[in-house]
Amino acid sequence: MVEARTIACTSCGASLTLRGLENTVTVACGQCGAVLDAKDPNLRILARYRTQAAIPPRIPLGTRGTFSGTPFELIGFLRRRIRVDGQSYSWSEYLLFNSFKGFRWLTEYEGHWALLGPAQPVPTMVAPSTGGPYAGREYRHFQSAQAEVTYVLGEFTWQVQVGEMATVRDYICPPYVLSAEQTGKERVWSQGQYLEPEEVWQAFKAGGDPPPRKGIGSCQPNPVGRPGAWWGAFGILLAAALLVQIVSGSRCADRQALDVSYRVQSSDPEKGKVTEPFVLEGRTSNLQIKTDTDLDNNWTYFHLALISLDGGAIREFGREVSWYHGVDDGESWSEGAASDTVVVGAVPPGRYCLRVEPELQTSAMNFHIQLRRDVPCWSPFWWALLLIGVPLVFQTLRWMFFESRRWSESDHPWVDSGDDDD
Numbered sequence: 258m259v260e261a262r263t264i265a266c267t268s269c270g271a272s273l274t275l276r277g278l279e280n281t282v283t284v285a286c287g288q289c290g291a292v293l294d295a296k297d298p299n300l301r302i303l304a305r306y307r308t309q310a311a312i313p314p315r316i317p318l319g320t321r322g323t324f325s326g327t328p329f330e331l332i333g334f335l336r337r338r339i340r341v342d343g344q345s346y347s348w349s350e351y352l353l354f355n356s357f358k359g360f361r362w363l364t365e366y367e368g369h370w371a372l373l374g375p376a377q378p379v380p381t382m383v384a385p386s387t388g389g390p391y392a393g394r395e396y397r398h399f400q401s402a403q404a405e406v407t408y409v410l411g412e413f414t415w416q417v418q419v420g421e422m423a424t425v426r427d428y429i430c431p432p433y434v435l436s437a438e439q440t441g442k443e444r445v446w447s448q449g450q451y452l453e454p455e456e457v458w459q460a461f462k463a464g465g466d467p468p469p470r471k472g473i474g475s476c477q478p479n480p481v482g483r484p485g486a487w488w489g490a491f492g493i494l495l496a497a498a499l500l501v502q503i504v505s506g507s508r509c510a511d512r513q514a515l516d517v518s519y520r521v522q523s524s525d526p527e528k529g530k531v532t533e534p535f536v537l538e539g540r541t542s543n544l545q546i547k548t549d550t551d552l553d554n555n556w557t558y559f560h561l562a563l564i565s566l567d568g569g570a571i572r573e574f575g576r577e578v579s580w581y582h583g584v585d586d587g588e589s590w591s592e593g594a595a596s597d598t599v600v601v602g603a604v605p606p607g608r609y610c611l612r613v614e615p616e617l618q619t620s621a622m623n624f625h626i627q628l629r630r631d632v633p634c635w636s637p638f639w640w641a642l643l644l645i646g647v648p649l650v651f652q653t654l655r656w657m658f659f660e661s662r663r664w665s666e667s668d669h670p671w672v673d674s675g676d677d678d679d
Contacts, residue, residue: 262274262275263275264284266286266289266291266293267291267293268286268289268291268293269286269289269291271286271289273286273293274319275295275412276319276332276354276412280354280360280414281295281332281412281414282294282296282413282414282416283295283412283413283415283416283417283418284411284412284413285333285412285413285417292416292417292418311410312336312408312410314331314334314349314351314410315349315365315467315468316331316351316457316461316463317331318331318332318333318410318411319331319332320461320463321461322457322460322461322462323460324372324460327355327358329354329355329361330354330355331351331352331353331363331411331461332353332354332411332412333351333409333410333411333412333413334349334350334351334352334409334411335349335350335352335406335408335409335410335413336348336349336350336407336408337350337404337405337406337407338404338405338407339402339403339404339405339425340402340403341402346366348364348366348367349364349365349366350362350363350364350365351363351364351365352413359374359375360374360375361373361374361449362374362447362449363452365468366474366475367470367471367472367474368454368467368468368469368470368471369451369454369477370451370452370453370456371434371449371450371451371452371474371476372449372450372452373434373436373448373449374448374449375445375446375447375448376391376435376446376447376448379446380435380437380446380448382428382437384398385398386398386401388428391428391435391448392448394433395430396428396430396433396435397429397430397669398426398427398428398668398669399427399428399429399475399664399667399668399669400425400426400427400475400667400668401424401425401427402424402425403422403423403424404422404423404424404438405420405421405422406418406419406420406421406422407419422440423438423439423440424438424439425437425438425439426439427475429475429476430476431451431476431477431478431479431663432450432451432476432478433448433449433450433451433476434448434449434450434451434475434476435447435448436448436449450476451474451476451477451478454467454468454470472662472666473659473662473663474663475663475666475667477663479656479659479663480659481652481655481656481659482652482656484656487649487652487653488649491645491646491649495642495645498642498645499638501638502633502635502637502638505633509631509632509633510539510542510630510631511629511630511632511633512629512630512631513627513628513629513630514535514536514537514629514630515532515535515611515628516625516626516627516628517533518623518625519613519623519624519625520621520622520623520624521615521617521621521622522617522620522621523619523620523621528614528617529560529612530612530613530614532610532611532613532626533610534566534608534609534610535608535609535611535628536606536607536608536609537605537606537607537608537630538606538630539630539631540606540631541603541604541605541606542604542630542631543600543601543602543603543604543630543631543632543634544563544600544601544604544628544629544630545598545599545600545601545628545629545630545632546598546600546601546611546626546627546628547596547598547626547628547629548576548578548596548598548624548625549595549596549624549626549627550595550596550623550624550625551595551622551623551624552578552579552580552595552619552622553580554580554581554582555579555581555618555619556577556578556579556581556593556618557578557615557616557617557618557619557622558575558576558578558615558616559575559576559577559578559597559615559616560573560575560612560613560615560616561573561574561576561611561612561613562574562612563601563604563609563611564609564610564611564612565605566607566608566609566610567607567608569607574599574601576597576599577597578593578594578595578596578597579592579593580592580593580594580595581593600632600634600636602634611626611628613626
């Protein structure tokens, strides 16, 4: 760093320190509000302004900080504000200087920080109101406003003064920001990126804690990440699960083991039926039991038992079959179905019989039972889809909530509340 030079304010006599040397165009006195011409040997007073109270910068002038291995010295501080719908929003800008790297701007709004430098090459936005590509990134227009300087302190590279107006346009690609500032016919572009408050405090070795953040910063990175990466991973996992399902399904024999039909009547003393013995061959696998009935606006409950004839276990379970339909107000409706399908898993090979006992709710019922051995089962695939899909949906909703809060502060809110009368 080049050594600083001390001068006296020609308005009040206060001691002022020049750190930007020949780059400094003006210097603002924090004691009396005078803005001096640093290029004039007599330090001509360019302007005076009055402020109700001094606004101390969060980081004092003259403090040195290191960013990306480069030391910078804080030489200037100003406050700006914009008015939107009758509300004023103010932020701080710190001018940093390095005799070899030049100038950088450190901005702070509601505890959110960004470090910006000159944009090279100069951006050319195809659509200034929406954004466009720059340096391999796609920037979106965030906000345009008339910014007014409300307070100045220290050195600056132009003739800054309180009340100065400029049109500011910000474009974001979090954590990056691209900003255009126009005064008259002159337009200056800056590019930079978001800094965590702890990074700023560590860079300046500042004591205490940084000011707490409020709301969402315009270029603050979304802590959830980018949804495109998740959906890409979801597509890969989905393809893998589908491949596993297809391969496992191709190994299934899917052959019929039993096909029987019965009729039961309410007058039958014994309504339970036991099938003839049947053989399940091959590996240990599932058994699909499909029951078709002639129920019509009625229901029944089947007590089922798969009985091993080789001394194995008896598997008992129940299934309800109901089907109702009709017409209400000219519209047809139906509920349930006259058939049912259940899959029993991990049934070893061997000899079996099936006991079926229906709870009859009508005078008579015909039913047909079909057993198929080693059928393809899609439930593992749907469970896998649920397990990988639910976290994805949850993360996407978190991402959307964060972004909706960010863009609510922009010219392009996701949800326009409108007027109460609308």
